[in-house]
Amino acid sequence: MELLLLRSGLREEERTSIARFFSGLNMEVRDKVEILSYKDLDELVQLCIRVEHQLKRNPSSKSYGFHSYPRKDQAQ
Secondary structure: OHHHHHHHOOOOOHHHHHHHHHHOOOHHHHHHHOOOOOOOHHHHHHHHHHHHHHHHHOHHHHOOOOOOOOOHHHOO
């Protein structure tokens, strides 16, 4: 990641780069990553990749418990 920043000529503090990267994340990934600790931008990128893979493996984690169950009088 740092190599890409150097090639692009972008010069900014790492915390600014982290904030910019973080703001561009998918909300699902951001929600999971923001509770994890990381020490630099490269580690944040690796965490995001792992979370994305986890979400792809576990698509049921996207639902937040809105299940429909039949009422007692409708149950057979």
